[in-house]
Ligand SMILES: Nc1ncnc2c1ncn2[C@@H]1O[C@H](COP(=O)(O)OP(=O)(O)OP(=O)(O)O)[C@@H](O)[C@H]1O
């Protein structure tokens with residue numbers, strides 16, 4: 048049988064980098080094919096080429112045995128190829144239905160036939176277990192649901208070959224299981240799935256074959272039966288697979304960040320109920336929870352992006368409940384946002400301008416609090432790039448030219464490279480490859496040893512358990528359990544997160 | 555290097571050529587002979603007097619363009635420059651007249667500060683509405699234009715009108731100490747006598763251009779403005795206060811807008827009258843677009859527009875075509891510029907990519923050469 052996708056000698060260059068260098072890829076029809084590789088290895092670029100978003104500089108593409116030349120995603124869609132991007136592309140204030148229909152409107156007498164579209168969405172949902180209410184506004188959806196919408200959108204357009212770029216990065220384990228069930232369902236119906244993932248055990252669990260890219264080249268295509276996660280990591284980076292390990296506790300009794308009965312409202316609805324806790328110098332406090340249970344709002348309230356209606360927040364003994372974001376940052380608060388494109392980066396701006404963000408009132412970025420010191424800022428950025436291994440041709444390229452993982456590394460580096468007393472880290476290693484992830488963990492531990500207080504929100508339960516000194520579980524806006532990370536495993540923690548296990552049962 | 559420079563000049567030149575072609579077609583359609591018409595315009599347009607007139611008009615258009623660009627830098631669309639500069643001009647004229655004789659530098663400074671304050675306040679109003687009431691600045695500035703020009707200015711003009719023999723509606727004349735000396739002597743150093751005054755106000759526009767560049771690129775305030783324009787959510791997480799930044803941007807934009815009419819006021823008219831030139835706020839939007847919000851780009855745009863205004867009138871005088879052709883050409887230039895910029899940008903990126911690829915290949919020949927040779931299944 049002809050392979051569903053065959054790429055031969057694909058080369059793609061960007062200013063200063065060769066993103067794909069003579070890449071070959073063979074995906075059999077009806078298989079689940081994983082693409083692995085370090086940050087910046089060229090995975091997203093290769094998929095964008097296959098989806099017609101970018102033309103290759105060299106090489107040939109075959110779909111179901113026929114050579115194709117795509118000049119836009121439209122051409123790829125016509126060949127039955129669909130893609131769900133690393134960074135979602137849904138229009139926030141549209142309904143699910145509108146988002147799905149956008150760009151592929153089924154017409155009836157010249158107007159969009161919404162009823163037929165709604166019917167079809169429901170059918171697709173039924174068939175693949177992708178249940179979603181077509182009339183909900185995308186804004187209100189949780190990440191797992193948004194992803195389902197993206198997949199439905201692809202299927203709606205008749206996609207036979209689905210490309211998923213890091214679909215699991217934003218999901219908690221239960222959601223990953225649901226997604227994998229969907230993917231298996233799609234496979235059973237004869238669809239071909241290509242997906243990118245940094246979590247190697249997930250890759251081994253679901254894929255039929257795995258292609259590894261390294262620095263823009265195909266290193267190998269292997270079968271999951273023949274390799275271990277360790278082998279894969281070695282193929283990717285040529286080094287060993289790290290595991291997060293607990294270290295000697297460095298917790299002190301000096302309080303840094305204190306929340307006292309803090310409540311957060313959203314449109315008059317309580318999204319965070321009375322919450323009280325203290326993070327001490329040298330302590331990492333982890334927050335587990337399925338996305339949408341108030342963690343984001345809690346983080347935003349601590350940073351000052353959201354008004355705190357009731358309660359009090361103190362930093363190093365000073366009441367900061369109603370101070371500005373800038374004030375908090377100047378007081379030593381760092382912030383790694385959960386959504387790097389929305390809250391973290393100035394995409395069209397250069398890397399050094401991005402490195403300044405949040406520090407633009409501080410030395411060495413500005414002199415006398417007013418004059419931007421370009422040379423010092425660029426030097427600082429060069430240091431961040433070096434220390435956090437951000438793969439880039441230079442500090443003057445725009446942030447949008449970096450691969451997703453490298454953007455993340457830049458943010459982590461930016462936040463941790465200035466003196467801090469507390470770091471609010473939401474999914475700090477989201478989208479970062481195994482090697483770089485270990486480096487970030489080491490950096491967090493080093494900072495903790497030196498007295499940093501950290502609030503760590505993460506969907507990666509191993510990360511939470513491995514790094515935290517204490518663990519909270521958030522459910523429907525409340526902290527429902529406080530756990531000792533040495534005494535829980537990922538499975539138990541998962542049960543707390545969905546409410547299947549409760550604090551009472553544990554004690 | 556030369557090639558890079560070529561790319562940045564290519565777009566404006568291309569749009570100018572496009573406008574010429576289009577202008578020729580329009581002239582042909584109106585029954586005129588494009589060649590004679592262009593020859594007339596060229597002959598008239600290259601006279602020293604016309605060029606001085608171009609600079610005078612360009613000065614006003616430049617300030618208007620900068621005012622609009624300050625807003626554009628953070629995705630604010632200040633359509634209100636029109637109202638801001640006219641209102642500022644009439645108030646500055648009246649204040650300049652009423653303060654009487656002052657030492658010259660102080661007198662002019664008082665007039666400048668008055669105009670900037672009025673412009674800033676009128677524009678700041680839109681900023682406050684946007685920051686605290688989330689009123690779209692496009693709508694509020696359009697309304698402020700209507701209220702300002704049709705209402706307030708008309709009212710003030712009637713109130714401050716001084717009766718004179720010519721039955722002209724105008725404010726009281728500013729005393730000589732509040733006039734700005736002409737700069738005509740500078741070009742005259744190199745050429746002949748010029749029968750037209752070059753506004754000394756040109757110097758102020760140059761200073762504003764430099765300050766615009768410095769503020770935007772070298773200061774924290776400028777960084778905050780640009781960051782908000784790039785991504786307001788990330789800027790906010792980075793400690794930029796969105797409300798303050800919006801208001802600040804509108805105040806700055808309005809302050810510069812306040813200066814737009816002062817070249818004419820301080821250099822020629824010395825009073826506000828019904829003949830005061832309008833539309834400069836709207837032309838400033840086009841000039842800012844043409845110049846891509848860049849201080850030098852805006853200057854080029856202002857010069858082109860100023861020249862069209864200064865020399866296009868000759869068509870009408872010589873009976874070649876209606877004066878409206880200038881308005882059409884202005885529109886065509888802006889449209890052509892938008893297209894040309896997009897095309898040139900794509901070409902430039904392709905060129906830089908190729909250059910970078912060549913540089914990379916040169917730097918690491920050993921690494922690149924080996925696997926490329928056979929290309930298949932490298933790691934196996
Ligand atoms: N639009 C662009 N302009 C310039 N360079 C780019 C652009 N897109 C990608 N690159 C570069 O191409 C290389 C490959 O990027 P790509 O996004 O494909 O990596 P990736 O394998 O998906 O990494 P990640 O795991 O971090 O998402 C990177 O070095 C990146 O900087």
Ligand SMILES: [Mg+2]
Pocket residue numbers: 090091092133212450451452
């Ligand atoms: Mg990627």
